[in-house]
Amino acid sequence: MVSIYSHSRLSLLLFAISLPLIGITQTSPIHHQEESTTETAQFLARFAEARKQAGDTQVPFHEKRFLPFMDNALETTGTLAFHPPNCFRRKVDRGSLTVCDGKTLWIYHSTLQQVEIYDLNRTPFLSDTLTAMTATLAAVQLPALFQCTVRRNTNGTATLFLIPRRGALRKVISKITLVLHPDFTPSQLEINSREGDRTLTTFGEESRMRFNANTFEFRPPPGTSISRPLAK
Numbered sequence: 312m313v314s315i316y317s318h319s320r321l322s323l324l325l326f327a328i329s330l331p332l333i334g335i336t337q338t339s340p341i342h343h344q345e346e347s348t349t350e351t352a353q354f355l356a357r358f359a360e361a362r363k364q365a366g367d368t369q370v371p372f373h374e375k376r377f378l379p380f381m382d383n384a385l386e387t388t389g390t391l392a393f394h395p396p397n398c399f400r401r402k403v404d405r406g407s408l409t410v411c412d413g414k415t416l417w418i419y420h421s422t423l424q425q426v427e428i429y430d431l432n433r434t435p436f437l438s439d440t441l442t443a444m445t446a447t448l449a450a451v452q453l454p455a456l457f458q459c460t461v462r463r464n465t466n467g468t469a470t471l472f473l474i475p476r477r478g479a480l481r482k483v484i485s486k487i488t489l490v491l492h493p494d495f496t497p498s499q500l501e502i503n504s505r506e507g508d509r510t511l512t513t514f515g516e517e518s519r520m521r522f523n524a525n526t527f528e529f530r531p532p533p534g535t536s537i538s539r540p541l542a543k
């Protein structure tokens with residue numbers, strides 16, 4: 312079975328999965344004040360502490376994906392769960408389920424009765440993407456991974472602009488813009504890809520949770536077709 316996702320599409324999907332949990336973007340208000348380098352470093356430190364305190368979280372989302380060759384956006388809704396440092400579960404309503412336990416990534420398509428399995432220890436490009444992703448989830452190492460600019464907005468939010476510095480991220484993502492509430496809970500996410508795609512995700516209220524370990528495991532239902540697209 313041929314993989315539904317190309318390498319670049321899968322990397323972009325992983326970031327779309329993860330970034331909602333760290334806080335996020337909407338169009339920046341007209342009036343703003345750009346932070347200095349010192350103020351940016353202080354902001355990122357507070358950001359990291361807030362995400363550390365958040366622990367297990369779950370948030371509903373409404374996503375719009377704009378593709379260059381389509382007139383109308385593709386819209387989906389669902390929920391996203393995260394357990395630090397590197398476990399997540401993204402369920403699209405009436406659609407796919409993506410689960411990661413930090414070592415294995417599963418993408419299950421219920422309508423097709425197919426699951427794709429990726430061993431992260433054997434897929435360096437995915438492993439590198441996930442390493443950057445989970446660092447972003449915890450709001451750590453951001454200056455090493457991205458060029459970071461922070462702007463304070465008059466409505467109390469802060470806009471964080473992220474430009475990938477190196478590696479697999481630069482091949483997939485051109486820009487990420489985050490608008491954070493004062494308590495660093497999520498509002499919206501916008502990701503611009505190198506291929507011209509734009510993904511805009513709006514989030515509901517973030518909930519603090521306490522997940523069981525099996526929340527981030529996946530066992531294919533009987534009759535499911537299993538593939539390992541990037542296995543050597």
